Amino acid sequence: MSSMNVLEAAFRQLYPERQDAFLFEVKYSAKFSGLNANIRLRGYKMTINLSRKWEEVNDDIKMGLIQSLLNKVFKTRVKTTEMDLYNIFLKRVHVSIPKDKINPLLKKSFDRLNERYFSGLLETANLVWGQKNFSKLGTYEYGSDTITITSVLMEAPEELLDLVVYHEMLHKKHKFSSSSQRNLHHSSAFKAEERKFKEFIDAEKRLTMFLRRKRLGKMFSWF
Numbered sequence: 001m002s003s004m005n006v007l008e009a010a011f012r013q014l015y016p017e018r019q020d021a022f023l024f025e026v027k028y029s030a031k032f033s034g035l036n037a038n039i040r041l042r043g044y045k046m047t048i049n050l051s052r053k054w055e056e057v058n059d060d061i062k063m064g065l066i067q068s069l070l071n072k073v074f075k076t077r078v079k080t081t082e083m084d085l086y087n088i089f090l091k092r093v094h095v096s097i098p099k100d101k102i103n104p105l106l107k108k109s110f111d112r113l114n115e116r117y118f119s120g121l122l123e124t125a126n127l128v129w130g131q132k133n134f135s136k137l138g139t140y141e142y143g144s145d146t147i148t149i150t151s152v153l154m155e156a157p158e159e160l161l162d163l164v165v166y167h168e169m170l171h172k173k174h175k176f177s178s179s180s181q182r183n184l185h186h187s188s189a190f191k192a193e194e195r196k197f198k199e200f201i202d203a204e205k206r207l208t209m210f211l212r213r214k215r216l217g218k219m220f221s222w223f
């Protein structure tokens with residue numbers, strides 16, 4: 001065990017029956033923000049790239065992270081105690097993440113929604129604009145406690161922006177349920193709370209219309 005690095009240890013524990021002779025490589029990189037990480041597989045070489053933040057994290061939790069990623073890479077659903085530890089860690093880690101990327105316009109939306117739907121109790125996340133993405137409107141990333149909203153919505157009516165921000169705030173609030181085989185992000189409790197948004201159905205329709213118009217505008221902009 002001592003000659004193995006954490007990647008190999010995670011792999012061997014997850015797949016005891018596999019005989020692959022991978023070259024396992026662990027790299028820490030300053031390029032990643034928060035607790036980001038990815039696994040690269042090139043021929044016989046497997047590399048885990050981790051943000052510098054991971055250097056201070058306990059090896060069991062690190063193994064849980066790596067095993068979660070391996071399940072994605074190899075399309076398996078093996079469960080381990082280390083993965084449970086990692087999930088618990090992920091649910092608590094937001095407390096220690098600095099909130100230094102807060103866009104003022106998004107913060108206004110966050111505060112509005114926080115007052116209206118969370119009694120002002122939800123702690124702020126990092127709030128940033130992402131790429132001009134028409135299909136992925138928003139994300140919440142646990143590892144960096146960051147809500148990212150597509151730049152397409154920069155000029156959207158307040159209510160439509162709020163609908164998307166609200167969805168991501170619910171992700172921050174509900175986290176995920178990892179009791180089942182797969183992590184469940186949109187639980188029934190989540191969906192029920194999402195429908196509390198004022199005129200949810202109407203706002204969703206208007207959002208679709210807004211995106212359609214924006215996309216058309218983009219298509220014809222080079223005419």
Ligand SMILES: [Zn+2]
Binds near residue numbers: 167171185186
């Ligand atoms: Zn979602």
